[in-house]
Amino acid sequence: MTRSGWLFHPILILIFSILALGTSLFLYIYWYIEASTGLKSLVKRFNIDAGQVLESQTWVVILVLSILVGIIFMGIFIIFVYNVKTLQLYRLQHNFINSFTHELKTPVTALKLYLETFAKHELSREDQLKYIQYMLYDTGRLSDDINRILNLAQIESKSYGGELETHHLENAINRFLKNNSRYFQHCRISVSNPAGNAYLYLINPSLFNMLLMNILTNAVKYNNSKLPEIEISFEEKGKKLYISFKDNGIGIDKTEKKKIFKKFYQVGSSDDMSARGSGLGLYLVEHIARIHKGRIMMDSPGLGKGSTFTLILPLKYSL
């Protein structure tokens, strides 16, 4: 594949430049010593005052040269790392464009299909309403997709986070579930708070809802069970509050665990068409958690065994 060729090329260049740099350092020192010994013998032969020649500075010169070469080496290395990272991002972005177009095309296809059907056939009012509902849903889906891209830009520019309000977290989650019940019609979601404490936090409601939406729809989307189940529970551990979202979905392989929060990353690959979605959801989730001074963790016993997302916030009690 040409792709692996891409990767090896910069590594080879790095190795060559380091070798060249090392050799040049060696040669600088070698020639310097050679020249200075030559000078020394001249000094001896012609009985010139040794103090006039730079004799005592040999080690200083070597030191300065080494430091300079060290700096150049660091520079090359940083450029190399930067280059590799850009390449990675480029590849992920390519993936993203591939699958996000699919994500956008699906609602457009459905909309077009129904509109053309309406133009072609005289449907009963009842049917019309049913399909209009579908179309509204698809328009919603389309605008959600567009919003996700816009939100991403906003969150990344860090202009967000200003509009914080104090909310009771458990209530906020319950309210979210109630308002968005249409997304979770065919699944069971339970919220438990065994300690019974009220957790009042400064949150940005729209961002917090986005976080919930991403975690919960993932749990439903990547789920092959007859009845998708999600258990949301609050737990205090040390000085932290753990809000965990446990699902009975398809789980995730250990090797993928670290990568899922990366921008544009998707489980599966765009080449064998197993990748779905935008690859932005969890990246957003992590950003939102950070804006709320928390972090997000994910754990899964393995493929087919469900997964647990945990939002960890610093512990704060209500007054």
Next chain:
Amino acid sequence: MNDSIKKRILVIEDEKHIAEGLKLNLSLQGYDVTVAENGNTGLKTWKSWQPDLIVLDIMLPGIDGLSVLRSIRLEDERIPILILSAKAETDYKVKGLAYGVDDYLTKPFSLEEFLLRVDRLLTRLSWYEENGMGNAGDGRGQNIHTFGDNRIDFSTLIAHGPQGEIQLTDQEAKLLKLFVTNPGKPLSRQKLLEIGWGYTRGTTTRTVDNFIVRFRKYFEKNPKKPVHFRSLRSIGYVFYSNPETR
């Protein structure tokens, strides 16, 4: 349509709204339509319901559409299959056509165009049937395959190997066909499972190994040193028709 029985169309599509829209339109055109929302149930419905045409999406949960296509083509060369996919790149079209799809439409598509193409595919099918070339569904035809000193007749499922005559099971024949139609191409255990059995991920791949052991017993002169059914470490298996010339 020239017959009193409605033509049956199976729609394999996981996006509910698109699937329902297709069903609505095809039913209004007078077809009998069933929707399957993933590759697995799609394959099951195809077997039990015996449709006349299949509309297939590529991006499916579980087994992807191309594997569904290959699986169907192993048993039925003739049934018209139309792919409906968001993938517009030539690569995917070529892949689909190479695996034996009859038509390829990219989403979003025009309804009129879709219906006309479906109609055309079904008309062509009915010509074949009038000429007596097809006997509804089973397109196995004259399928005798030889490799080495072995001979497999895919229509009677009888094979001749070093051990004499062997009656093959359906499953064995299907997997064998996958191998002999892809000589020299490495096939992973997972692909073999998906295409041969219609399984999704997470199922044991040991099943495949057991079949390979059986094939080697049937067709290899020395099952311990296979020349036709070779293992590829950490990948799967590869079949060589003429091991000497490769």
